[in-house]
Amino acid sequence: MTAGPTRSGGVPAPERPRTGSFSRLRRNLRRSPAPQALAFLAPALLLMVVLRLAPMAGAVGDSLFHYSLSTQSRRWEGLGNYIYLLSSPEFRQVLAVTALFLVIIVPVQVGLALLVATLLAERTPGIGAVRTMVFLPVAAPAAVAALTWGVAYQPKGVINAVLGWLGLPDQPFLSSSDQALLAIIVIMSWTGIGYWTMFLVAGLQDIPLELYEAAAIDGAGWWACFRRITLPNLRKTLAFVVVADTVSSVLSFVPVQALTQGGPSGSTRLIMYDLYNRSFALGDTSLGQAEVVLLLICLIGVVAVQFRLLSRGEA
Amino acid sequence: MTRHRIGAGLALAGALTLTGCAASDGDPTPPTGGKVEITFVGTDPAEDLAPLLEAFMAEREDIAVNYENIPFDQYDNVIQQRVGGGDAGIDVLLVDAGAAAAYASRGLIVDLTDDLAEAQASSIPAAVEQSWWQDKLWALPFWTSATYLFTNKDLVEAAGLEPPTAAGERWTWEEVVDAAGRAQAAGAEYGLLFEQVDLYYQMQPLVESAGGGSGAKGADLLTADLANPGWIEALEWYGQLFADGVSPRGVDANQTANLFAAGQAAFFIGGPWAIYTLTEPERPIDYTVAANPYFKGGSPAMATGSWSIAVSSSSDAAEAAHAFVRFASLTTPGNAASVARIIIPPTNQAAFDDFIARIDQADAPHTAGMGELTLSELRQAAVNRPNTVGFTQLTDVVGRASSDIRNGSAVEPTLRRAQAELQSLWDRL
Numbered sequence: 001m002t003a004g005p006t007r008s009g010g011v012p013a014p015e016r017p018r019t020g021s022f023s024r025l026r027r028n029l030r031r032s033p034a035p036q037a038l039a040f041l042a043p044a045l046l047l048m049v050v051l052r053l054a055p056m057a058g059a060v061g062d063s064l065f066h067y068s069l070s071t072q073s074r075r076w077e078g079l080g081n082y083i084y085l086l087s088s089p090e091f092r093q094v095l096a097v098t099a100l101f102l103v104i105i106v107p108v109q110v111g112l113a114l115l116v117a118t119l120l121a122e123r124t125p126g127i128g129a130v131r132t133m134v135f136l137p138v139a140a141p142a143a144v145a146a147l148t149w150g151v152a153y154q155p156k157g158v159i160n161a162v163l164g165w166l167g168l169p170d171q172p173f174l175s176s177s178d179q180a181l182l183a184i185i186v187i188m189s190w191t192g193i194g195y196w197t198m199f200l201v202a203g204l205q206d207i208p209l210e211l212y213e214a215a216a217i218d219g220a221g222w223w224a225c226f227r228r229i230t231l232p233n234l235r236k237t238l239a240f241v242v243v244a245d246t247v248s249s250v251l252s253f254v255p256v257q258a259l260t261q262g263g264p265s266g267s268t269r270l271i272m273y274d275l276y277n278r279s280f281a282l283g284d285t286s287l288g289q290a291e292v293v294l295l296l297i298c299l300i301g302v303v304a305v306q307f308r309l310l311s312r313g314e315a
Numbered sequence: 316m317t318r319h320r321i322g323a324g325l326a327l328a329g330a331l332t333l334t335g336c337a338a339s340d341g342d343p344t345p346p347t348g349g350k351v352e353i354t355f356v357g358t359d360p361a362e363d364l365a366p367l368l369e370a371f372m373a374e375r376e377d378i379a380v381n382y383e384n385i386p387f388d389q390y391d392n393v394i395q396q397r398v399g400g401g402d403a404g405i406d407v408l409l410v411d412a413g414a415a416a417a418y419a420s421r422g423l424i425v426d427l428t429d430d431l432a433e434a435q436a437s438s439i440p441a442a443v444e445q446s447w448w449q450d451k452l453w454a455l456p457f458w459t460s461a462t463y464l465f466t467n468k469d470l471v472e473a474a475g476l477e478p479p480t481a482a483g484e485r486w487t488w489e490e491v492v493d494a495a496g497r498a499q500a501a502g503a504e505y506g507l508l509f510e511q512v513d514l515y516y517q518m519q520p521l522v523e524s525a526g527g528g529s530g531a532k533g534a535d536l537l538t539a540d541l542a543n544p545g546w547i548e549a550l551e552w553y554g555q556l557f558a559d560g561v562s563p564r565g566v567d568a569n570q571t572a573n574l575f576a577a578g579q580a581a582f583f584i585g586g587p588w589a590i591y592t593l594t595e596p597e598r599p600i601d602y603t604v605a606a607n608p609y610f611k612g613g614s615p616a617m618a619t620g621s622w623s624i625a626v627s628s629s630s631d632a633a634e635a636a637h638a639f640v641r642f643a644s645l646t647t648p649g650n651a652a653s654v655a656r657i658i659i660p661p662t663n664q665a666a667f668d669d670f671i672a673r674i675d676q677a678d679a680p681h682t683a684g685m686g687e688l689t690l691s692e693l694r695q696a697a698v699n700r701p702n703t704v705g706f707t708q709l710t711d712v713v714g715r716a717s718s719d720i721r722n723g724s725a726v727e728p729t730l731r732r733a734q735a736e737l738q739s740l741w742d743r744l
Contacts, residue, residue, distance in 0.1 A: 175564040264722035
C-alpha cells in the first residue's frame, strides 16, 4: 500500500473531491451580491418575461400562420403574412402616412417643448401660474381632448368662426385629406408639448447656474449660452424626450379612432389604427400580429438611430 | 419560520385557486336566489329593453336576466373578443342584419334550426331569412327596420314647393336634390341630411336603386362588385351632394337627426326611431313622413333588416339563454315588450301588426299614414343586407370608400381601389 502524498512532504496535495469545488462556489456566491441582486430583480424580470417577451414571441409565432375566419382553420403561412402586407398598397400608404406623421410631429413637439421650457425655466414673477397653464392639457384624457377638438374642427365650429371673424375662409380640417393629418398633429401637440416640457424644465434646472454666470462675465449672449451651455448639458434629457416622443407618437390611436377612422382617403391611417382595425374590427389576427412585428422592427431601428445620433460627441 | 409562512401562503393561494376553479367548472352560473343567471348584450340603452326583461322574468321566475349595453361602433369587436375568447359572461346576443353568417362562421352563435318552423309561423319571412346560412338558422327574428324621407314642411313650403307625404307619390332623388337646393336658397341651412352617414345600411339602397346590387356576388357572396356602373352612378350622386353643399361635410351620424329636429335641414333620411329626437325640442318642427326616394329610371329601394337574437356559443347556461331567446322572438308578448319603449318594428307578426296600428299616433299629426306606408315600403322597396361571411369586411371597406367620396375623392378610382381591397380581404377568408 502506497502512502499518499502529504503537504508536509512537499508533494502536491491530492485533488480535492468535486464536492469541495461546489462548496467553494457556494462560498463565493455567498460572498457575492449576485444572488441578492437577482432576487430583487426577479419580480421585474418575471414581469418583463410575462408581459413583454412572451407576448412578443407569441406575436412572432402567430404571424407565421394564417387563421381563416370562415373555416376556423389555421395553417402554416411562413412569411406569407409579411409578403401580403408589404405588397398591399393600403399598408404601404399606412407606412408612408406614419412616417410623414413622425417626421412632422416629433420635431414640432420637441422644438416647441424646448422653446417653452427655456422660457419657463426663467425665474420671473408669476412663472408658476404660466407653467400650470402649459401643463394643464396633460391632465385631459386623450378621448376628451380628441372629442373637444373634434367639435372645434366642425364646419360650423369655433375655429371656423374665429377665421370668419378675421375675414378668412372656412377650412375643412378633418374632412380634407390635405389638412386632416395636420389637424391630428395639433390635437396631439396640445397635450404633448406640455408633457415633454415638464421633462425639459427639469433638465434645464439641473444645469449649474455658474456656467451661465461665467459665460455672462465672458460676454456671451443668449444665443451663445443656449448653443454652448444649454444644449450640451441638456443632451441626455433631450435624447430621452426625442426617443419617448417618437415611441408614443408611433403608438398614437385615440384621435384617429375618435375623429377620422383613418380617413379621408387614408390620410390619417396611422399604423396603430390600421393594426387595431385589422386585428379587432376585421378579425384577421395573424395579419395583425405580422403588423405588430413589423412595427416593432421599425421602432427599434428608429430608436437605435436616434440614440446613436444624440449620443454622438459624448465622452 | 419565514419559509413556513411562505409555504403556508402558497398553499392558501393554491387552495383558493383550486376552489375558484372548482366553483367555475362545477357551478358556472352563480345562482341568484336559486335562479339561473344569464347576460344579454345589445347596443341599446338598458332602459329600452327593461320591459322585455321584466316580462320574461315574470314568466320564468327560475331565470334572472341581466342586460349589458355595448356601444354600436365597438359591438363586433367586443363580441369577437369576448365570445370568441370563450367568455361565459355573454349568454344571449343581438346579431345585426347581414352579420349572422359572419358570426356563425366564426363559431360565435349556436344553431337554432330546431326553431325554424315556429319562427316561420310567427314572424315576418324576411326577418327569418336574414339569419339563414348554410341551410341552418343561426338567430331568431327580433326587430326589423324601415327608413323614410322626413321633410321640414316650413322650409320646403318657403321655397314654394309642396312637401312629399305618406300617401303621395314617391319622389325621385333628383326631385329631392332640386327641392333641397331651392329650400337652401329660401333660407334652409342644409338641404338633405342622412341619419347613418357613409354606413352600408344607408348606402345600399342608393346603390340598389341605381342597379348596382349589394356589392357582394357569387354563390358564396364573396366576389367584390363595387365598381359597376350602378355603384359609380349612385356614389357620383352622393359625392356631388357634399361637393355642392346640399349636405354638409364634417357632420357625423350622431348629429344629423338633431340638426333636422332643430329646423336646420329641409330633408332627412332616417328610421322611425328618429321620431323621438323630433319630439325633443321645445318648439318641435312641422314635418311630413314619406316614402324613401329612388333614382329616376331606377327601382325603389329602402334599407331594412335589423337585429336578430341568438344564443352565444360561449354560454354556460345555454338552456336558459335559449328560453329567453324564444320568448323575445317567438312570443307576441315578449317581442312586443322589446319595443314598448322604442319606435322600431318588431318581427313577430302579431306584435308587428300592433306596431303598425300604433305608429300613426307616434307623433300625430306628422306621423299620420306612417303605418300603411311602412307596410307598402316593406312589400315594394325593402332590400336586405347580403348574408355573407365577409359582411364585416364589406361594411368596413364600403364605409371608408363612401367617406372618401363624401370628402371629395374621385368616385371611380376610389371604388376600384375599394373593390380590389375588399376582394383581397375576402380571399383571406
